[in-house]
Amino acid sequence: MTEPTKTAEHLRPYARDNDKPILASWMGGDAVASGEKILNEAGLPTFAYPDTAARVFNHMWRYSYNLRALYETPSLPEDEEGIPDRKAAASIVQDTHESGRVLMTEHASKALLSAYGIPTVETRVAETPEEAVAAAQDIGHPVAVKLHSTSITHKSDVGGVRLGLTSDAAVEEAFRTIDENIGGEGFDGVTVQPMIDRSDGYELIIGSSMDEQFGPVLLFGSGGQLVEVYQDRALGLPPLNRTLARRMMEQTKIYEALQGVRGREPVDLDALETLLVRFSQLVVEQPRVKEIDVNPLLARPGDDGLLALDARVVLHPYTKDDDELPTPAIRPYPRQYIGTHPMGDDEEITIRPIRPEDEPKLVTFHERLSERSVYLRYANLMKLEQRVAHNRLARICFIDYDREMALVAERPVEEDDDQIIGVGRLTKQPGRNEAEFAMLVIDEFQGEGIGTELLRRLVEVGETEGLDRITADILQQNHAMQRVCEKLGFDLVRGDGREMVKAVKSLSG
Incomplete structure (x- = not known):
């Protein structure tokens, strides 16, 4: 049998130890009341059950962890010449806005990302089968052919994607098949892109959406077709610096894999931090943007291992004035x-x-x-x-x-x-x-x-x-x-x- 009162007396001096938090669980009701009183008077918190104390300790650790992140001395990515290209980004947004549309094409969405230094896969727009074949020859087979549309968001759902095309005939057939599948006003041509080897990489997702109270909210996590199945994601508020970007990454399960597992080389996490910081910069500097979905973002080992394979950008309705647009919860750098x-x-x-x-x-x-x-x-x-x-x-x-x-x-x-x-x-x-x-x-x-x-x-x-x-x-x-x-x-x-x-x-x- 333990002696709760004597044990509490022995613990009392440690209440003055500021370096280590002490939480106690004195179970036993009235039988341990005297020991519990000693601890409480000394300033040591007591709990009826140890699992409650463990949860409180976890909250304390999480609070301390977040606070350390805030007060770390962060760094921002080194500026590169022409990045971000705010003039080009504003022009891309304005072109879609003036057309009366809120949905950017995939080509325009990738151009917007590129203006902020986010690498994207080469994408050519083709309005005829002949243009598609010429683009494929220029890029080099194999290629992917995807629907180019100003109104349809999810291309795979409507039969608007053809992958691994190794000949001109296959490219021409893909163009005609996608045209037949879509038809009407939803078809504005196709995009032609090189096939990217994904075998040694991880499919991630980065995005932003609008919250009524917080304004723009960022998302990072596991991407690909099973993004809704995995539900592996972390949320954050823009703008980010490197420290906050790393904290977002650390909250996901995919982060462990990105560091290298089972003999696989790690992804360049510094480059991924830089990409997230620039993405958050895009979000706060382009208030007309309502949603961004970059899925998948391919992350592979080595230099230049990050590549946005698909992107979707939605703008606020053109009927909404600039002064009515949501603002970030955290004011961006003025x-x-x-x-x-x-x-x-x-x-x-x-x-x-x-x-x-x-x-x-x-x-x-x-x-x-x-x-x-x-x-x-x-x-x-x-x-x-x-x-x-x-x-x-x-x-x-x-x-x-x-x-x-x-x-x-x-x-x-x-x-x-x-x-x-x-x-x-x-x-x-x-x-x-x-x-x-x-x-x-x-x-x-x-x-x-x-x-x-x-x-x-x-x-x-x-x-x-x-x-x-x-x-x-x-x-x-x-x-x-x-x-x-x-x-x-x-x-x-x-x-x-x-x-x-x-x-x-x-x-x-």
């Missing part, structure tokens, strides 16, 4: 606030909203601040190790753009890198339609107009976001910041004996 500013005679800096992956640059930024600059900003000499602590900088960089806006001034120092030399932040105040600003520029660039430009742009942001006023508390001895505020039309309120000067600028009316 690209409209990116701009440049001349500094000196021959140098130009970039001023843009902060990004989660800016954390390493902010560490360097804080390392170059003098004690005086730190004191004037924080009203105390906050130590460097406090200022560059990961948990602190993660919260500073990973912001909700609806609640605050932080702009960084970035100066090019190397071909592949930039240096943050100034930061301005606008934080909305709870319950009031106003925001408080804060500013910091590294010492060697103070006095060159960077702080003035950052604050001017923060004022513009406040006006664009519909704020009533912007305020700040400035130390009495921070004369430079006070002059900047006066230059930009702020009223300064000084009080006798007050350590701070109140800067106020009304934006309404």
Whole structure:
């Protein structure tokens, strides 16, 4: 027999151990009540049954896991020349929109994906048997011939797919057969594509759909014809970074196979992360898009192992105005606030909203601040190790753009890198339609107009976001910041004996 009271006494000291959570299950009703009381008074949670404690522990672990994902320093895919091609993407969407249709053709859907750097299988449109044969000869046999239609979504269901065609005669016959199967207005020709060897790959699905409350929602999982049977999928909210993309992948069963099983080579998971990030970028930047279904997305080992074999894009009805379109639950990166500013005679800096992956640059930024600059900003000499602590900088960089806006001034120092030399932040105040600003520029660039430009742009942001006023508390001895505020039309309120000067600028009316 166990001794519940003595055991509880032995456990009591561990309630102060912050490194490991302790959950207890004292079963036995009144017989163990005294031990249960000892644990509860010590701050150790107790449960009537161990399976309940196990479920609670699982929820705690999941919460911690998700929180770590949020505060990891993420990275975004390296930009490639011409990717994303937003002009081409907008033109593709506009062409379908102006035609009065909501369903994109497969060819247009793949072109939209390609504009965001998502690799797609080569697809040729043919309106006659002769064009189909010529396309097949150009691509090389064997080929696949599929229905090209502006109104029919699922081609296989209506006999609109012919695979493994190895001759011109087979291609011509496939064209005529699909035409006979469909007939009428549903037939707009065919597409001709190379046959892709799927034997060493996995069929995945990525997609987006619209939720009434959350706006666009992303999907990732096992794809192919059995997608509804497997039901192996994970959901996420755009926009994604690499860390969030990997978390989506990890929630699926197919993820284990993608890492390599039974002697098979692993898929390039970094490339798959990049693809998911770019896909989420497409979703948030093209508000006219209502649904996207990429199935299958073929994932094979090696370089260039990802390929979208089929795609379907549905737009919102053309009768819906732009201001009626759903918006993402998480506000995407506000690209409209990116701009440049001349500094000196021959140098130009970039001023843009902060990004989660800016954390390493902010560490360097804080390392170059003098004690005086730190004191004037924080009203105390906050130590460097406090200022560059990961948990602190993660919260500073990973912001909700609806609640605050932080702009960084970035100066090019190397071909592949930039240096943050100034930061301005606008934080909305709870319950009031106003925001408080804060500013910091590294010492060697103070006095060159960077702080003035950052604050001017923060004022513009406040006006664009519909704020009533912007305020700040400035130390009495921070004369430079006070002059900047006066230059930009702020009223300064000084009080006798007050350590701070109140800067106020009304934006309404």
